[in-house]
Amino acid sequence: MAGIEAAETVDQLTPEMLTSGEWDDVEFAEYNVEADAPEIEGGRKHILRQTADRAKDVLVGMGFQEMDGPHADADFWINDCLFMPQDHPARTHWDRFALDVPPIQELPDQLVDRVESAHREGVGEDGDGYHSPWDRDFAEAVALRGHTTSLSMRYLSGFAGADIEPPKRYFSVEKVYRNDTLDPTHLLEFFQIEGWVLAEDLSVRDLMGTFEEFYAQFGITDLEFKPHYNPYTEPSFELFGEHPTTGEIVEIGNSGLFRPEVLEPLGIEADVMAWGLALERLLMLMYGFEDIRDVHGTLCDLELLRETEVLQ
Amino acid sequence: MPVVDVDPDELRELTGHDEKSDEELKSDLFNLGLEFEGETDDGELQLEFAPDRLDRLSVEGVARSLRYQYGDETGVYVPDTNDPDWTYHVEESVPEGRPYVTGAIVRDVNMTEDVLESLIQLQEKLHATMGRKRDKAAIGIHDLTMLKGAGVADETGHSITYRGIDPDGDRFVPLDADSEMTPADVLADHPIGDKFGHLLDGFDRYPAIYDDLGLFSFPPVINGRRTEVEADSRNLLIELTGTDQWTIDHICNIICYALSARGGTIEEVEIEYPTAIGPYEDVGGGLVRPDFETDTKHVTHDRIETILGVDFDQREVLDYFARAGLSASVVSGDAADDGAIDAAAADTADTPDTDDDLPDRVADADGVVYAVEIPPYRVDVLHPIDLIDDLGRAYGFNELDPRYPDVGTVGGRHERTRLEDTVRTSLIGLGFEDLLNFHMISAEANYDRLNIDPETTVDDADHRLVGAGDPVEITGPYSEDYTQLRTWVLPSLLMVLENNTHRAYPQDLAEIGLAAEVDDSENTNVAERRSIGAVLARNDATYEDAKARLAALCDDFDADLETPPTDHPTFIDGRAADVVIDGETVGVIGEIHPQVLVDHDLELPVAAFELRLDALQ
Numbered sequence: 058m059a060g061i062e063a064a065e066t067v068d069q070l071t072p073e074m075l076t077s078g079e080w081d082d083v084e085f086a087e088y089n090v091e092a093d094a095p096e097i098e099g100g101r102k103h104i105l106r107q108t109a110d111r112a113k114d115v116l117v118g119m120g121f122q123e124m125d126g127p128h129a130d131a132d133f134w135i136n137d138c139l140f141m142p143q144d145h146p147a148r149t150h151w152d153r154f155a156l157d158v159p160p161i162q163e164l165p166d167q168l169v170d171r172v173e174s175a176h177r178e179g180v181g182e183d184g185d186g187y188h189s190p191w192d193r194d195f196a197e198a199v200a201l202r203g204h205t206t207s208l209s210m211r212y213l214s215g216f217a218g219a220d221i222e223p224p225k226r227y228f229s230v231e232k233v234y235r236n237d238t239l240d241p242t243h244l245l246e247f248f249q250i251e252g253w254v255l256a257e258d259l260s261v262r263d264l265m266g267t268f269e270e271f272y273a274q275f276g277i278t279d280l281e282f283k284p285h286y287n288p289y290t291e292p293s294f295e296l297f298g299e300h301p302t303t304g305e306i307v308e309i310g311n312s313g314l315f316r317p318e319v320l321e322p323l324g325i326e327a328d329v330m331a332w333g334l335a336l337e338r339l340l341m342l343m344y345g346f347e348d349i350r351d352v353h354g355t356l357c358d359l360e361l362l363r364e365t366e367v368l369q
Numbered sequence: 370m371p372v373v374d375v376d377p378d379e380l381r382e383l384t385g386h387d388e389k390s391d392e393e394l395k396s397d398l399f400n401l402g403l404e405f406e407g408e409t410d411d412g413e414l415q416l417e418f419a420p421d422r423l424d425r426l427s428v429e430g431v432a433r434s435l436r437y438q439y440g441d442e443t444g445v446y447v448p449d450t451n452d453p454d455w456t457y458h459v460e461e462s463v464p465e466g467r468p469y470v471t472g473a474i475v476r477d478v479n480m481t482e483d484v485l486e487s488l489i490q491l492q493e494k495l496h497a498t499m500g501r502k503r504d505k506a507a508i509g510i511h512d513l514t515m516l517k518g519a520g521v522a523d524e525t526g527h528s529i530t531y532r533g534i535d536p537d538g539d540r541f542v543p544l545d546a547d548s549e550m551t552p553a554d555v556l557a558d559h560p561i562g563d564k565f566g567h568l569l570d571g572f573d574r575y576p577a578i579y580d581d582l583g584l585f586s587f588p589p590v591i592n593g594r595r596t597e598v599e600a601d602s603r604n605l606l607i608e609l610t611g612t613d614q615w616t617i618d619h620i621c622n623i624i625c626y627a628l629s630a631r632g633g634t635i636e637e638v639e640i641e642y643p644t645a646i647g648p649y650e651d652v653g654g655g656l657v658r659p660d661f662e663t664d665t666k667h668v669t670h671d672r673i674e675t676i677l678g679v680d681f682d683q684r685e686v687l688d689y690f691a692r693a694g695l696s697a698s699v700v701s702g703d704a705a706d707d708g709a710i711d712a713a714a715a716d717t718a719d720t721p722d723t724d725d726d727l728p729d730r731v732a733d734a735d736g737v738v739y740a741v742e743i744p745p746y747r748v749d750v751l752h753p754i755d756l757i758d759d760l761g762r763a764y765g766f767n768e769l770d771p772r773y774p775d776v777g778t779v780g781g782r783h784e785r786t787r788l789e790d791t792v793r794t795s796l797i798g799l800g801f802e803d804l805l806n807f808h809m810i811s812a813e814a815n816y817d818r819l820n821i822d823p824e825t826t827v828d829d830a831d832h833r834l835v836g837a838g839d840p841v842e843i844t845g846p847y848s849e850d851y852t853q854l855r856t857w858v859l860p861s862l863l864m865v866l867e868n869n870t871h872r873a874y875p876q877d878l879a880e881i882g883l884a885a886e887v888d889d890s891e892n893t894n895v896a897e898r899r900s901i902g903a904v905l906a907r908n909d910a911t912y913e914d915a916k917a918r919l920a921a922l923c924d925d926f927d928a929d930l931e932t933p934p935t936d937h938p939t940f941i942d943g944r945a946a947d948v949v950i951d952g953e954t955v956g957v958i959g960e961i962h963p964q965v966l967v968d969h970d971l972e973l974p975v976a977a978f979e980l981r982l983d984a985l986q
Contacts, residue, residue, distance in 0.1 A: 100797035100801045100879075103803040116780065119780065121778070122783075125785050125786065128883060129893050146501075150845065156841055157842040158895055162892050181752060181753070185751045188616050224776040239848075246807050260677060263774035265771035268771075269773075285419050286420065291752075293758075318751070355861055357806075357869075358869070
């Protein structure tokens with residue numbers, strides 16, 4: 058330090074210097090302003106949550122109201138209302154998380170009767186039912202919902218307390234549970250984007266137009282509609298879109314107009330179009346992640362969550 | 370979804386389109402909803418499709434659909450049938466759990482190795498889908514020339530008999546075996562018995578089918594070797610047993626149509642049930658099968674236009690229906706519309722189209738109504754809407770112009786998620802990294818590793834330990850890591866800390882997520898709530914650090930926070946407190962107990978809190 062007058066060069070500006078006026082007599086030591094600073098993380102929203110919020114923003118902007126309802130629900134709301142026959146493979150032990158709790162305490166009896174009749178006899182004069190068993194005990198059994206369409210059924214039936222005079226748009230971005238094998242692209246619980254529109258005289262073209270608008274918000278254009286089969290919608294479509302970066306054609310959703318066997322028991326006279334999409338798939342499309350387990354769940358990698366660019 | 374293996378050369382032959390390349394076929398198939406998934410080792414196309422059109426589970430059905438798509442065939446086709454010679458006699462001894470039978474005789478099939486392979490595939494795929502893994506329907510196909518059956522009632526004709534027998538009541542040589550076995554032996558010692566034996570759990574008599582030479586079929590498990598179909602078998606006897614007559618009849622139709630495409634002539638059989646009551650009340654005591662009677666449903670022109678959003682004239686509608694393999698005729702409406710009806714009536718002369726046959730509602734309906742005849746191999750048409758879908762597919766859904774529906778609604782968020790979002794924003798502002806974990810967990814991770822017992826109460830039954838509670842358990846879980854819903858969030862956050870000890874500290878993590886427990890005051894018997902969990906993992910983490918952040922959070926929501934001391938085995942004695950907001954105990958805060966830290970391989974202190982989200986409402 059020889060030859061340098063300490064009084065004239067200081068490291069740190071202090072409150073005392075400011076109050077005494079000493080700051081005017083000193084020189085501040087130069088910093089290496091290019092040197093690295095210690096790393097800090099700071100709080101941030103989980104990237105899957107950011108993606109969910111983005112989807113919610115888009116849907117609210119398109120005039121959709123959010124639904125809420127139970128994760129553990131009667132098979133009646135999860136499957137029977139959706140005209141899923143009770144011997145459908147998706148309702149077996151292999152796909153479904155049955156819960157070890159007593160059956161649901163209350164279901165709307167008249168609706169149960171109408172749903173049972175739709176399963177057994179069909180609806181309308183030319184309608185046919187399924188040739189499958191139907192048992193109220195199964196309908197009352199409680200399981201983790203395999204899709205959030207259980208919420209749509211609760212809302213459309215009026216059981217959730219919402220006004221269902223057309224026109225209406227509703228959505229949810231909530232968790233669903235599937236008894237699948239855990240692997241890089243499949244989780245036992247994941248988020249489903251669910252949406253439906255209730256209006257008079259809806260057509261397949263309205264459904265296509267709505268999805269084009271929704272997916273365009275995420276940079277996914279040139280949708281393809283592949284005719285598909287679901288027990289609860291007709292016509293039904295799988296949606297395919299081009300990956301914004303890789304150009305690959307990937308399945309991005311499942312959609313359709315609810316069948317009369319779904320709507321008539323609920324007392325809905327207008328048309329309802331609906332669709333579902335796994336939020337994780339949208340996330341993987343947007344970020345190019347290869348293993349969803351790095352992101353969602355207790356095996357997550359904090360560094361990946363910290364380093365991933367925030368969603369704009 | 371079902372996958373069917375199709376030889377492209379056979380497809381070209383059966384469609385009569387030798388000129389089609391594999392690529393063209395794939396594209397034509399995609400338009401039918403059959404997606405190319407890959408090739409087998411033998412170069413067959415593996416086609417995946419949704420499980421509605423089960424008549425496409427073999428190359429014959431796929432070819433038929435393509436011929437309709439190409440316009441080579443139009444309208445409903447029903448093969449001719451010959452009068453019955455064989456009777457399927459059903460005895461009263463038949464097991465209650467499998468009372469129904471159906472079938473057909475098919476003669477002069479142009480059998481080859483390929484045809485046999487296709488037939489076996491069709492049988493397997495029908496078992497897997499409509500047959501519900503043979504529970505609902507089991508198919509047996511036999512070489513007719515190996516069967517010997519004199520008529521039962523009189524001396525003319527032939528018969529087989531379906532009865533119930535004692536599990537050890539008779540012997541036969543099953544397929545893939547060299548010696549005689551009883552049905553019980555098959556279940557015990559034969560590989561197929563192992564796979565399907567459970568279908569007979571609880572049966573005291575086993576289903577068995579006999580001809581004059583003895584037992585030749587043991588449904589739903591295995592056929593006998595004597596009647597095995599070979600590549601040179603030309604005459605076949607088909608039998609199906611099951612739990613539902615409609616289901617087995619329609620599977621039988623699909624098989625008959627496939628064999629008819631291979632040159633086979635269909636011959637009816639008589640089914641003779643022992644009575645017309647009990648399980649046979651709805652079907653009657655005697656049936657003639659296969660049942661190729663067509664179904665007819667009515668659909669309005671108006672509904673077609675509304676659903677597809679396209680204007681059609683009647684001629685187009687009739688044409689698209691015909692290309693979908695259906696036969697439509699106009700049965701009511703403005704006949705002078707465009708003169709298309711005459712042409713239509715000529716095309717579909719087989720369809721009943723006189724007003725006398727119509728229900729009143731159709732005759733009275735406004736506008737044009739079509740009667741649409743549906744072939745007997747279709748199992749997916751439950752309602753007229755299904756016919757509109759068929760018409761849309763024939764028209765080409767991708768031809769439609771999307772339009773945004775001109776319907777005004779007001780959007781908005783649910784108040785529950787609004788609260789959750791606001792609290793999350795505050796937590797992030799306080800420096801927490803927001804996390805998202807599974808709601809399913811193991812009992813060990815939820816309770817044991819947090820040092821708590823689910824049944825612990827603190828001082829009285831109403832003041833239960835945070836995290837304790839009656840778990841919502843999954844019935845028969847496959848994975849020991851996911852056996853119940855979590856009762857609180859902290860166990861998930863500690864697992865994240867455990868899995869990230871190689872990442873930089875501090876690790877200040879928070880999650881707002883579902884927690885649940887059994888509660889018989891809820892309609893579903895499950896109480897679901899959102900819980901806020903937060904951990905501060907850093908070298909100098911203290912109770913004070915956690916409390917400072919909790920206090921700041923409560924302050925944001927104008928909630929009055931108190932932290933009276935409490936005992937909680939997850940935390941260090943003397944460094945744990947109840948979280949009391951506006952006078953109510955809603956959570957817990959403290960320094961995590963060293964035992965819990967060590968159990969999670971953590972080598973630094975962790976301060977934490979957990980409270981109900983709705984306490985901040």
